[in-house]
Amino acid sequence: MRVTVFGAGAIGGYLAAKLAIAGSVDLSIVARGAHLEAIKADGLRLIEGGKETVARVRAVSRAEELGVQDYVVLAMKAHSLAPALGEIAPLLGEGTAVVTMQNGVPWWYFHKAGGALEGTRLDAVDPGGAIWQCIGPERVIGSVVYPAVEVDAPGLIRHVEGTRFSLGEPSGEKSERATALAREMVKAGLQAPVREDVRSEIWVKLWGNLSFNPISALTGSTLAAIVADEATRAVARAMMLEAQAIGESLGVRFLIPVDRRIKGAGDVGEHKTSMLQDLERGRPMEIDALVGAVRELGRLTGQPTPTIDTVLALVRRLATERGCYSPS
Ligand SMILES: NC(=O)C1=CN([C@@H]2O[C@H](COP(=O)(O)OP(=O)(O)OC[C@H]3O[C@@H](n4cnc5c(N)ncnc54)[C@H](OP(=O)(O)O)[C@@H]3O)[C@@H](O)[C@H]2O)C=CC1
Ligand SMILES: CC(C)(CO)C(=O)C(=O)O
Structure with a gap:
């Protein structure tokens, strides 16, 4: 299973470190600046429960070096999504699922929501519908992120509390793609319930x-x-x-x-x-x-x-x- 975490800051860095340490997915991260340089030099360092572990991960600045993925986890802040669309696109193939880990109202909210607003794009999170257009809501697995995590220094992630990342298809279906990813997250020591009403x-x-x-x-x-x-x-x-x-x-x-x-x-x-x-x-x-x-x-x-x-x-x-x- 090819998984790329795009934006491996606090939340993405925590998820990536846990998956890398478990070692059962083919994991890459996209990062930038001093954070990327530190990860390349010394690995992705995670402090959890007072103990430091170093995860060795494939880390790049240009997503196109990685090619098409099975899963792309978007773990940047909500306002960083639209500016990154051109960089995300090379990771997406016909069967790629995209997991959105932003707080707030997600850009795909009205995909498969039913009702009069079905298909509505939200300007506040997706100006002009560019994200909807580029990523395609049919790829999306929604997520609600509960862990509290901080980046203490470039390359150094500190977990504060919590391990739950709820997942859920916009349609409510318990899909194979959501349950397969959840299995890998659970193997990595995270909680990843797949919800019918995310x-x-x-x-x-x-x-x-x-x-x-x-x-x-x-x-x-x-x-x-x-x-x-x-x-x-x-x-x-x-x-x-x-x-x-x-x-x-x-x-x-x-x-x-x-x-x-x-x-x-x-x-x-x-x-x-x-x-x-x-x-x-x-x-x-x-x-x-x-x-x-x-x-x-x-x-x-x-x-x-x-x-x-x-x-x-x-x-x-x-x-x-x-x-x-x-x-x-
Ligand atoms: N931290 C937490 O405890 C929690 C966070 N959340 C939510 O999770 C989401 C992520 O937050 P958090 O992890 O704290 O944010 P961070 O700022 O720590 O991490 C986001 C990372 O994405 C990087 N990034 C953004 N755009 C690009 C790009 N184009 N290429 C490469 N890297 C990029 C940022 O780099 P740079 O720093 O250079 O911009 C940063 O390293 C937010 O929606 C937040 O609200 C939810 C629950 C708890
Ligand atoms: C602390 C909490 C839960 C605030 O509601 C949070 O999610 C945040 O700081 O963004």
């Missing part, structure tokens, strides 16, 4: 990212602090209820109540969300995939999003001032 799981993750990520960027606060403060908790809750109405109008089942989801986020503790970390490091923030796309879904479904609109306007302004955002 969209519902995407929404439960998105619930937290949509609200806590921009509020943490705006306030500089950790998850625990946002939840402990009655006023910021109320803003998060209002955003989540607006999102819930949108999701439910699209047929999504929210299997946990909103207050349990809020408590779960607070229990993560004194943790800075990825959006706050990106702001502090001057890196592009995933505003469109986590917040802008939900607002777009609100427009498409006729659901009002007053609190989401307000927070989106503020976080976009802040990110623009800091050079961490340019509209897609």
Whole structure:
């Protein structure tokens, strides 16, 4: 099984290191810059459970050196997808499956979703439909990523917690291609359940990212602090209820109540969300995939999003001032 992880940063680097150490797939990674040079020189280093392991992986900057793959795992940030399409294309053949590991609303959301919006492209995550056109949604296996991972230094991945990468076909089918990949991930020590309703799981993750990520960027606060403060908790809750109405109008089942989801986020503790970390490091923030796309879904479904609109306007302004955002 030929597998390429495209964008082997925190999440991609963790997945690639685990698969490489297990050794049962023909694995390659596409990386760039100092991170790539460090991996080529010293291997992909993974710190997990306080122990460092070095994974030897085939690492390239130009995907075309690798040829057609059975699986391409897209593990970059959502806003890095469209600019990379030309580099991804040589990896795709007739039977290639593409696993999308981005947080937020995925660009393929309305593929095989059924209903009036079937086939709709989302401008917030796929401006002009270029990703849909180039990759083709029929290749997609969706994913919800739970591990928390960081890149500590070029070539050095530090696993913080969690091993679950839920997978799911947009159609809900338990396909052979999804179960075959899941088997390899499980052999590598990861949890990889294949879901029949991956969209519902995407929404439960998105619930937290949509609200806590921009509020943490705006306030500089950790998850625990946002939840402990009655006023910021109320803003998060209002955003989540607006999102819930949108999701439910699209047929999504929210299997946990909103207050349990809020408590779960607070229990993560004194943790800075990825959006706050990106702001502090001057890196592009995933505003469109986590917040802008939900607002777009609100427009498409006729659901009002007053609190989401307000927070989106503020976080976009802040990110623009800091050079961490340019509209897609
Ligand atoms: N980290 C985490 O704990 C979690 C992350 N997620 C989600 O997973 C996704 C990935 O996040 P994360 O792993 O943190 O992001 P990172 O920025 O750590 O990793 C993305 C990597 O992709 C690389 N990349 C982007 N474009 C290209 C390209 N054209 N060619 C080669 N390499 C490229 C980046 O390089 P460069 O740095 O040079 O841009 C970077 O190394 C996001 O959607 C995030 O929200 C979900 C759950 C938890
Ligand atoms: C911490 C958490 C769960 C925020 O909701 C997250 O996914 C992120 O930081 O992006």
